Amino acid sequence: MTTRYSERFQDSASVADYESKEYRAGSYSTCIWDLQRPQVEKIIADLPRSHARPFRLLDFACGTGRVISALENQVDTAEGIDISENMVAVARGKCLRAQLQVGDILSQPELLRNKYDVITAFRFLLNVEPDVRGKILRRLREIIAEPDGRLIINVHGNSHSLRHPAILWRRWRERAQKTGAMLNEMSPRDTKQLLRTNGFEIVRQLGFGVLPPTLYRTPLRGLATAIDAALSGEHVWNDCAIDMLFVCRAI
Numbered sequence: 322m323t324t325r326y327s328e329r330f331q332d333s334a335s336v337a338d339y340e341s342k343e344y345r346a347g348s349y350s351t352c353i354w355d356l357q358r359p360q361v362e363k364i365i366a367d368l369p370r371s372h373a374r375p376f377r378l379l380d381f382a383c384g385t386g387r388v389i390s391a392l393e394n395q396v397d398t399a400e401g402i403d404i405s406e407n408m409v410a411v412a413r414g415k416c417l418r419a420q421l422q423v424g425d426i427l428s429q430p431e432l433l434r435n436k437y438d439v440i441t442a443f444r445f446l447l448n449v450e451p452d453v454r455g456k457i458l459r460r461l462r463e464i465i466a467e468p469d470g471r472l473i474i475n476v477h478g479n480s481h482s483l484r485h486p487a488i489l490w491r492r493w494r495e496r497a498q499k500t501g502a503m504l505n506e507m508s509p510r511d512t513k514q515l516l517r518t519n520g521f522e523i524v525r526q527l528g529f530g531v532l533p534p535t536l537y538r539t540p541l542r543g544l545a546t547a548i549d550a551a552l553s554g555e556h557v558w559n560d561c562a563i564d565m566l567f568v569c570r571a572i
């Protein structure tokens with residue numbers, strides 16, 4: 322039986338793996354976040370602010386607080402929400418100011434009563450079931466401040482990237498090994514269409530990680546890191562980046 326994505330990070334072993342394996346010091350995901358973080362901070366710093374009301378951030382599917390703990394000091398109020406109590410328990414240890422909640426924004430709409438100037442949603446869209454993607458995006462669309470609110474959302478598995486052959490190989494192995502590895506991919510075109518049909522217009526697209534992650538486990542790691550750093554951000558080859566980041570406004 323396949324585990325729904327809402328259950329994937331409920332148990333403490335998955336949470337521990339996320340922290341100690343996926344985001345261990347020096348992991349590929351950590352290297353990509355090191356490139357992404359300053360760009361996300363700059364995007365938020367550059368957004369227009371009204372002095373008449375607080376500037377509000379929501380980190381949807383905040384998990385263990387990687388993103389919200391980095392951004393909480395840039396805004397007047399920071400809120401995080403996730404469906405996993407165990408993920409949020411770790412986030413509570415990292416955040417100093419953010420208010421964190423556990424719950425389901427679809428069945429408990431009352432959990433989010435504000436309009437948000439920035440909504441971040443990292444590492445969620447790719448792996449959640451296709452039937453949930455649109456529902457979540459439409460709910461986020463309802464609570465984004467207009468006209469200047471921004472959704473900053475990423476897809477960390479681009480099917481048009483140089484990692485695609487390795488994913489095909491791992492999918493083939495997975496048929497025999499059944500490790501439960503998440504090997505989903507989305508194309509830039511499908512992602513853009515998904516965002517548009519659910520009420521978001523993309524105003525900027527950035528890309529992170531062009532070279533195959535395998536290189537990070539070879540003696541070429543230093544070179545690969547330098548090349549990926551040089552190629553990250555807003556470029557014509559964004560549709561080839563492994564991790565695609567979209568800045569969107571409500572249509």
Ligand SMILES: C[S@@+](CC[C@H](N)C(=O)[O-])C[C@H]1O[C@@H](n2cnc3c(N)ncnc32)[C@H](O)[C@@H]1O
Binds near residue numbers: 330403
């Ligand atoms: C891969 S983690 C990403 C966590 C964090 N955003 C980050 O980038 O480090 C995915 C998160 O989505 C959460 N999640 C899955 N389904 C959800 C839902 N329906 N509502 C809220 N959170 C959900 C999981 O509990 C998990 O914490």
